[in-house]
Amino acid sequence: MPRNTVAKINLEALRHNYRLACERAGGAQAMAVVKADGYGHGIAAVTQALATEAGCFAVACLEEALAIRAQGLTHPVVLLQGVHARKDLAVCLQEGFEPVLHSQSQIDWLMADAVRPMIWLKVNTGMNRLGFSPGEFAAVMASLRPMQGIVKGLMTHFACADDTASDATQLQTNVFRDIAGAYPDCVRSVGNSAAHFRDNQALFEWSRPGIMLYGASPMLGASGSELGLRPVMKLESELIAVRTLAAGESVGYGESWTADKPTPMGIVAIGYGDGYPRHAGTGTPAWVGGRRIRLIGRVSMDMLAVDLSDVPTAQVGDRVELWGDHVGVDEVAACAGTIGYELLTGVTARVPRLYSE
Template sequence: MPRQTLARIHLDNLRHNFRLARERAGSARAMAVVKADGYGHGIERVARALANDADHYAVACLEEAQALRQAGLTQPVLLMQGVHQASDLPLCEAKGFTVVVHHEHQLAWLEAGDARPAVWLKVNSGMNRLGFAPGEVRAVCQRLESAGVTVTGAMTHFACADDELSERSAEQTAVFDRATAPLAPINRSVANSAAHFRPGQAMFDWTRPGIMLYGSSPMLGRHGPELGLKAAMTLESRLIALRQLSPGEAVGYGETWRSTRPTVMGMVCIGYGDGYPRHAVNGTPVGIRGVRAPLIGRVSMDMLAVDLTDVDGASVGDPVELWGENISVDEVAACAGTISYELLTNVTRRVPRVEVQDGDWNG
């Protein structure tokens, strides 16, 4: 009998979130960002769940693009970091992957070789991570055209789209627009999830929603449900022990929490070895019997403690929601000093993913 610690993946919620992204993209089309193993939900599972809705996927690297083909998906795939070696270009051409070119060395690989995959240009509009300077764009396009490479798109990425008060996305959009307008009629793309919620944001031809597909808020300080999103993952475990603590007794490594009243303490069968964040502070909520109960003490590798004093009738075997539809992953992330992206992608292989469809689930 396996321990009942698992991540339920809600396929209908994934589809709901993608449809919301499409709606918010307006006349632009949305490509589903499924990198990092579908943000921890399983790249093949996510891509298949969205196959009837999404007509384009985006991934970080070639291995992820190949996983989509191996899963039988035939939609176009954008490799957002392009290739990491020249010898990968023929495979990209053969499989119909579109490669991003963000740097001189990738340009030189294309010029020197025979492979001619479709190419999107990455423009550095101010984030200063990857991409050509706006002033270099025309010359880069000319070099690619001379080499017989078709530039079918251009993209940029926002640094501060999650901050509703920041003007940076508007500034980056203007920089990108000026640099790429002369390249018309190519495909242009700027919007990550957060940009879908920015009033007045230009969406161009394609948007690239990632985190919102998984139900988490892309906006700082907001939770997914406020934005109409539904959790795509419920991380769930069970109570495996209960204990009465007297005032003054401590729990766990380092004795970082001590009871101030007679306390019913419960142990939950999940820890940082499963990807639950070790830095979650005392008071981080978990859901038990429809009640929010606080985490107490340090998270261990395989278990964590909660205060069940205010949970009527809690008993061994009760399911515990670490995050999901009732406890937002955004809230847990804030309690652990991180972001939902890190929590979702850090759920380890020890945790089985169980697909849920229309309220039912099957393993």
């Protein structure tokens, strides 16, 4: 019999979050970002669940786009990293994928090939990862003029949209608006999840909600539930041992936590081998028996220890929520010194995904 360690995926919560993204996008359409295996939720199930609602999907790379086609879905798919080889352009044309080109080498592949899919161009307005600089963008567009109508849209990516105290997003928006204004036939896209929660933020024709679809917060200082989002993944396991530690006894590697009084303790069948963060230390919340509890000691590869002082009736076999409805994934991430994105995408393949409506 397998372990009772599972990731329960609530597909109706996913659709709720997508609808909220559409509401907050105003006049923009929302392309659902499903990269990284649907942020760890399973790209097949995620795209099928959103198939009747989302008009477009966005992924990082070609293999993710092909995984959508493998589900029989014919939606437009935007490749946010563009193509990684010239031959990929033919696949994009055949499958209806729309690569986002961001470098001269990709432009050279396009110009040297008779196979030319519809493309987007990325403008580097300050993120400084990918994209053409404002100073070179006009020349790039001029070089593509003979391929009339091939450029569907222009996009950029925000560096600090999660921080409402920063003026960087407005500055980036201004740069992008000035550049895109010269090309009125192109649709425009700037809005990551965080941009949906910024007052008076222009999202133009297409927004790109990602992490918010899965219920985690894209904003500094606000939880997903405070933003109206519902958790999509509930990571659960069970108690496989219960015992009482005497005062002075320690638990786990390095004896990093020692009981100062008799303490009921449980061992949960989950660890960093399942994607639970090793750096989630003593005090990280979990949930069992209708009560919040805390982790104690170090997380091991396959197990972790919890303090059951507030749940004295807990016993072997009781279900433990590591994150989900009662413990936010962002809360766990903060305890581990990371972000909810990393936790959701890091749940490993040995944890079964169980889908429900």
